[in-house]
Amino acid sequence: MSNEKYISFDLKADFAFFKKPDYNVGLQLSYNMLHKPALLGILGAIVGLEGYKRKGELPRYYQLLKNIPIGIEPIEKYHERGNFQKTSVKYTNGVGYANADGTLLVEETMLIKPAYRCYLQLNLADQTQALLYETINKEQCEYIPYLGKNEYQAWFTNIQEWEAALMKKNDSFSINSIFIKKGTVRNQKVETDLAFAFDSPVPLGSFSYFERLPIGFSESLMQYQLGDFAFTDWKLKPESIVFSLYQFKNGNVQKIIQLF
Numbered sequence: 392m393s394n395e396k397y398i399s400f401d402l403k404a405d406f407a408f409f410k411k412p413d414y415n416v417g418l419q420l421s422y423n424m425l426h427k428p429a430l431l432g433i434l435g436a437i438v439g440l441e442g443y444k445r446k447g448e449l450p451r452y453y454q455l456l457k458n459i460p461i462g463i464e465p466i467e468k469y470h471e472r473g474n475f476q477k478t479s480v481k482y483t484n485g486v487g488y489a490n491a492d493g494t495l496l497v498e499e500t501m502l503i504k505p506a507y508r509c510y511l512q513l514n515l516a517d518q519t520q521a522l523l524y525e526t527i528n529k530e531q532c533e534y535i536p537y538l539g540k541n542e543y544q545a546w547f548t549n550i551q552e553w554e555a556a557l558m559k560k561n562d563s564f565s566i567n568s569i570f571i572k573k574g575t576v577r578n579q580k581v582e583t584d585l586a587f588a589f590d591s592p593v594p595l596g597s598f599s600y601f602e603r604l605p606i607g608f609s610e611s612l613m614q615y616q617l618g619d620f621a622f623t624d625w626k627l628k629p630e631s632i633v634f635s636l637y638q639f640k641n642g643n644v645q646k647i648i649q650l651f
Contacts, residue, residue: 394515396524397555397639401466402433402509404545407475407502407538412615419499421539423475424569424622425463425507426604427651428615429539431456434511437547438523439533449608455519457607460635460650462510464568465622469506473600473622476503505538509547510568510639510648512555551641558636558647563626565596570633570649572601572621596625606651618651 402425409422409429435442435452442450465473481498515521526532528550536545558564600622605615627633639646 396513396515397510397553397637398513398524398527399508399510399549399551399553399639400527400547401506401549402430402536402538402545402547403466403469403504403506404538404543405504406543407505407545408499408543409502409539410499417498418479419497421477421500421502422602422604423473423477423502424465424602424604424620425505425509425538427461427463427607428453428605430461430463430509431459433536433538433545434459434523436534436536437526437532438519440519447613449610449613453608456523459520460512462568462637462648462650464508464510464646464648466506466508469504472598475505477501478503501543502538508549510553510650512650553639553641555637555639555648558638560629563628564647565624565626566633566636566649567646568648569602569604569620569622570636571606571618571651572633596623599623599625 407421407425408419409424409426411420411422413420431453432442432450434456435450440450440452440455442452444450465475469475477500479498479500481496483496511523511527513520513524515524527547530547530550532547535541536547537543538545602620602622603617604620606618607616608614609616633649635650637648637650639648
């Protein structure tokens with residue numbers, strides 16, 4: 392039996408807040424997509440690994456889980472063209488240490504009913520990853536997972552096991568997950584090496600969504616490392632420069648997922 396397992400689970404919550412490190416006129420902003428550091432925190436909660444304890448030291452869960460390849464697919468019926476519904480909320484922080492100069496008023500965005508299918512490539516020869524595989528399959532968790540704030544409790548369902556292999560580039564294809572694109576934003580236009588298959592015989596896509604998301608931490612600077620991501624229903628040409636694409640198969644269901 393192979394030590395390598397590919398599994399997925401659906402992660403949902405009523406609300407989420409994936410805090411961006413930047414601010415917009417007092418409004419705390421949230422990423423729209425679940426990102427890898429946030430997902431690793433959820434996996435750490437599932438198996439009971441410790442979080443932040445000391446300044447300047449990355450948490451135990453990140454140290455043990457950071458090398459797990461993951462993929463993230465927004466679940467279709469919960470988003471519109473890649474966007475989840477958002478609202479903003481204002482509240483008063485009444486704790487003493489936050490009110491040295493008066494009452495602290497906070498306004499932040501939050502996602503409404505976000506849902507993501509999370510894909511994992513696990514090595515069962517690794518003790519922590521083997522425990523994660525076992526615990527997820529039992530739909531159990533040691534600590535309650537949440538999406539960004541502990542009042543936004545999350546749950547996971549629909550655990551599936553997949554066959555997977557690196558994709559061979561031949562015909563045009565669609566990527567079901569978010570994926571790292573190669574390119575930059577210049578003159579207010581996204582310049583990318585992706586080649587859209589406009590001449591494909593299948594119906595054309597309806598949207599392309601772009602977001603700059605955390606992919607990990609700089610261990611020297613203790614801040615997010617960011618990547619340029621895309622999510623689209625357009626077909627791409629074989630010459631598109633994409634990497635770490637896997638063909639996932641479960642019965643008659645087949646998907647193309649990027650693991651990163």
